[in-house]
Amino acid sequence: MSRTFLFERRNHVPSSDLMQIKHGFYQELLAYCEERKGFNQRKELLQQRLSERIEQEPEVRIAYIRLQQGVRKGRIQPGKIPKANRVAPALMAEALSLEQTGSGLLERHQELSIRFKNECQMQEQELYKLFRQQPSVQNALLLTNYEMYCSLNKSYSSKKSGKVWKMMMRSFAKTAPLSSFTSICRGPGTGRESRISFAQWILLHWYELWLLLPEVIRASRYKVEYREQEGTLLTEGSTGPQAAEPGLYIRTKRSYRLKTPAAAKIQPGSIVTLDELALIWNESLEAMTAKAVQLLRCGYLKNTIHRESGPLTLEVFIETVSAFRPASSRIQSLAQHLEAIRLLSGQLELTHEVAQRERLLEIAQKHVNRCCEWLRWEGRYPANPFNEDSYTDAPAGPSLEVEVEPLRDPLAEWAEVLPVFDNRLKFRLYMEHHLHDTLPVAYASLQPSLSRYAAEYEQHVALNRTCRGSVFENAPAVAHLEELRDQYRMKLAAAASGEDVALERADLASLKAGLQALHIRQPATAGFWLQQSGAGELVLNDCKNSYLAYSMYHLPESHEAIAERIKEVLHCGEEAQLITYSPSCGFNPNMNGFAEGSSLAAELRDAVLIWNAERTSFELQSGEQRVVPLYTGMLAPACLPEEYRNLALLTQSGFLTGTGLDYDELAVDECLHIGRISYGKLILHRRQTILHEKLFAGVTPDFDGYLRLHELLETYHVPLHSFVRLFPVRYNRLHIEYGESGLHKPIFLDAEEPQYCMEWLKHRERCRRQHGELAVVFEEALPDPYDNEYTAEFVYEMHKEPLRRGG
Numbered sequence: 001m002s003r004t005f006l007f008e009r010r011n012h013v014p015s016s017d018l019m020q021i022k023h024g025f026y027q028e029l030l031a032y033c034e035e036r037k038g039f040n041q042r043k044e045l046l047q048q049r050l051s052e053r054i055e056q057e058p059e060v061r062i063a064y065i066r067l068q069q070g071v072r073k074g075r076i077q078p079g080k081i082p083k084a085n086r087v088a089p090a091l092m093a094e095a096l097s098l099e100q101t102g103s104g105l106l107e108r109h110q111e112l113s114i115r116f117k118n119e120c121q122m123q124e125q126e127l128y129k130l131f132r133q134q135p136s137v138q139n140a141l142l143l144t145n146y147e148m149y150c151s152l153n154k155s156y157s158s159k160k161s162g163k164v165w166k167m168m169m170r171s172f173a174k175t176a177p178l179s180s181f182t183s184i185c186r187g188p189g190t191g192r193e194s195r196i197s198f199a200q201w202i203l204l205h206w207y208e209l210w211l212l213l214p215e216v217i218r219a220s221r222y223k224v225e226y227r228e229q230e231g232t233l234l235t236e237g238s239t240g241p242q243a244a245e246p247g248l249y250i251r252t253k254r255s256y257r258l259k260t261p262a263a264a265k266i267q268p269g270s271i272v273t274l275d276e277l278a279l280i281w282n283e284s285l286e287a288m289t290a291k292a293v294q295l296l297r298c299g300y301l302k303n304t305i306h307r308e309s310g311p312l313t314l315e316v317f318i319e320t321v322s323a324f325r326p327a328s329s330r331i332q333s334l335a336q337h338l339e340a341i342r343l344l345s346g347q348l349e350l351t352h353e354v355a356q357r358e359r360l361l362e363i364a365q366k367h368v369n370r371c372c373e374w375l376r377w378e379g380r381y382p383a384n385p386f387n388e389d390s391y392t393d394a395p396a397g398p399s400l401e402v403e404v405e406p407l408r409d410p411l412a413e414w415a416e417v418l419p420v421f422d423n424r425l426k427f428r429l430y431m432e433h434h435l436h437d438t439l440p441v442a443y444a445s446l447q448p449s450l451s452r453y454a455a456e457y458e459q460h461v462a463l464n465r466t467c468r469g470s471v472f473e474n475a476p477a478v479a480h481l482e483e484l485r486d487q488y489r490m491k492l493a494a495a496a497s498g499e500d501v502a503l504e505r506a507d508l509a510s511l512k513a514g515l516q517a518l519h520i521r522q523p524a525t526a527g528f529w530l531q532q533s534g535a536g537e538l539v540l541n542d543c544k545n546s547y548l549a550y551s552m553y554h555l556p557e558s559h560e561a562i563a564e565r566i567k568e569v570l571h572c573g574e575e576a577q578l579i580t581y582s583p584s585c586g587f588n589p590n591m592n593g594f595a596e597g598s599s600l601a602a603e604l605r606d607a608v609l610i611w612n613a614e615r616t617s618f619e620l621q622s623g624e625q626r627v628v629p630l631y632t633g634m635l636a637p638a639c640l641p642e643e644y645r646n647l648a649l650l651t652q653s654g655f656l657t658g659t660g661l662d663y664d665e666l667a668v669d670e671c672l673h674i675g676r677i678s679y680g681k682l683i684l685h686r687r688q689t690i691l692h693e694k695l696f697a698g699v700t701p702d703f704d705g706y707l708r709l710h711e712l713l714e715t716y717h718v719p720l721h722s723f724v725r726l727f728p729v730r731y732n733r734l735h736i737e738y739g740e741s742g743l744h745k746p747i748f749l750d751a752e753e754p755q756y757c758m759e760w761l762k763h764r765e766r767c768r769r770q771h772g773e774l775a776v777v778f779e780e781a782l783p784d785p786y787d788n789e790y791t792a793e794f795v796y797e798m799h800k801e802p803l804r805r806g807g
Contacts, residue, residue, distance in 0.1 A: 005551040007795040008185040012136035013172035015786045021126045025119045026752035060086045074102045116703040123755035124161045137171045138354045140180035165759040173748035173785035183392035195389040196349045198314040201249040201586030209375040215327040222301040224270045233258040237299025249586025256298040334374045337367040387588040407538045410680045415526045417511040421656040426478045433475035440608040450646040465657045484514045498673030524569040530794040533783040539683040545653035553592040576626035582633035590633035618650040660685030663734045686780045689718045693774040701761040720751045721781040729773040
């Protein structure tokens with residue numbers, strides 16, 4: 001492998017700011033606990049000595065019994081103890097001294113309880129003050145959740161302290177992959193920059209609504225699309241979006257049957273106007289306008305301005321709408337509001353001042369609301385209309401390359417065995433086994449069966465992260481890969497018992513030999529999400545077959561160079577054509593500007609599916625030319641339209657799973673320790689301690705609960721700094737609630753600090769009430785966010801040297 005691109009994602013909240021909120025209360029607690037421990041030891045020793053005297057001096061038995069009871073209760077009254085004058089003076093003195101010490105500890109407990117409450121209030125105020133003073137955090141919240149921004153800045157109360165705590169901990173300790181909450185350093189020669197784009201999901205819905213406006217319908221021309229089957233006209237369309245929500249806009253196609261005689265009077269492919277349709281349908285223009293809405297939705301009609309290809313940007317939408325300005329005053333007004341939004345977007349990029357951005361955003365939201373009104377948006381109008389990509393200067397000190405260079409070889413060695421963890425590779429191998437005798441085959445003819453297999457893959461393999469128990473296991477190559485995965489997982493067995501596991505080169509060599517026996521090569525491109533620990537190690541947060549998608553999105557000025565590298569590793573010379581595609585589906589990061597813009601419709605219509613054994617992947621062939629499709633977006637294929645999802649599964653791999661222990665394979669009764677898994681200085685899986693919620697009985701959000709929490713952490717050897725996740729427990733096993741990201745999302749817990757502990761305990765209780773029985777996963781903070789001024793994560797994209805044909 002050779003290095004290609006390296007990025008650093010850096011958080012905005014420095015550790016020095018958070019250190020100012022630490023006032024040393026935990027050290028006071030330690031001193032108190034040490035005194036209490038000494039007291040308990042003295043008490044236990046005295047109880048033993050008194051028990052011995054009860055046996056040794058029966059004539060004074062009653063005195064020692066009463067004294068022992070007094071010691072147990074912490075209240076000794078010598079005047080009420082029979083024969084107290086015959087008790088050994090040293091024992092009576094020790095008992096009275098112990099009572100005094102106990103009274104002092106009780107007073108100390110009460111003082112600390114008051115101090116604890118005051119400390120929580122002080123830390124809440126200081127954390128909120130820090131939140132208000134952090135322009136980067138304020139800006140990120142302003143753009144991603146304007147409603148919460150207003151709630152926390154303009155009407156804050158202590159009831160909202162939990163939201164501030166979560167936000168500050170994540171802004172301090174956990175890098176976010178795609179948002180304003182981290183800034184990305186792209187290396188030397190790049191500086192601070194903000195890229196503002198309009199929310200794709202809003203734009204796509206606006207466009208669909210715009211096409212249905214009466215003025216647009218009357219002024220448009222239409223292409224007729226259908227196919228005839230046994231006297232029935234079959235069309236393909238959609239009644240509306242399956243999902244129209246922040247960051248996502250997914251339409252699901254369905255088939256329709258038209259039995260209207262008038263529909264068959266027009267040949268498919270014909271271009272008609274609304275007037276011509278009204279004449280054929282024998283309808284008034286008004287009635288035909290209403291009917292056209294249904295014909296558009298069912299797919300019989302397609303507006304000739306409908307965008308089959310290319311990204312829909314705000315600029316393109318403005319241009320399209322402006323062409324219809326003469327149609328009505330409403331469209332003129334709509335175009336003006338869109339133009340105002342475009343200008344405001346540019347102004348947002350030019351300023352980093354939060355107050356100024358807030359004013360601009362308020363103005364923009366009014367224009368958004370007016371557009372929604374004109375376009376007849378149903379339901380609540382969308383908020384948060386802009387997305388931001390935030391970039392920062394290169395950090396001072398050694399370059400990113402220098403920091404990662406020592407571990408380049410272990411990363412390259414690890415990349416060689418990644419196919420063992422590639423479930424989408426197994427899907428391709430099964431489909432090749434299934435289609436072997438029919439290849440090459442017309443791609444269009446496979447769509448129904450491909451969709452069935454793709455759905456089974458998503459429902460079984462993608463969720464369970466194994467082909468075991470599915471139809472895909474029936475392919476010999478897939479079964480062999482599952483055996484290799486089992487071989488690897490046997491090496492991890494000790495980790496499930498709490499032991500650290502250090503993988504050796506021989507372990508990887510065995511896996512590599514198994515892959516070579518199947519003629520499976522390492523990925524053409526690999527992406528690693530890494531963090532550097534203080535001990536010179538790299539911690540692997542994630543890995544995937546990236547196809548340089550991260551670089552495509554963040555380095556638009558390098559698209560030409562990236563394209564050349566991709567063509568090399570995918571063997572796209574003169575004999576093959578690389579076709580890139582990236583349907584946005586409302587997800588802004590899919591708008592990378594790299595896709596060529598064609599919809600693939602023409603290529604897929606007449607193409608045949610072929611198998612490239614050297615790449616272990618399907619490709620297409622059109623005439624004499626190989627066609628290599630490449631999905632360049634970041635949205636999971638499961639969210640893409642069906643035809644694109646099928647193509648992505650057949651031709652590409654994605655995230656790799658199973659390099660460590662998966663949460664939902666773990667069972668916990670009370671406590672479970674998971675060891676660290678490493679390869680050299682590459683950490684593949686952090687140490688974890690999993691505690692069942694029953695251990696937290698009585699751990700309340702107050703000083704006594706704080707004490708009990710620390711007793712639990714000490715008893716089960718949980719570090720004071722950790723990342724905590726919550727999982728429902730079903731049938732004694734951890735259960736993943738898909739779609740409940742707030743439940744599983746790790747939160748950094750600094751257990752030294754009273755306010756942080758209280759907020760986390762309240763968070764745990766809220767989740768318990770919602771989800772029932774829980775398991776609490778404490779993962780070692782490696783690296784510890786306090787060890788560096790800013791938490792950072794590297795994104796390291798590699799590609800292998802091009803293979804010679806037949807080599």
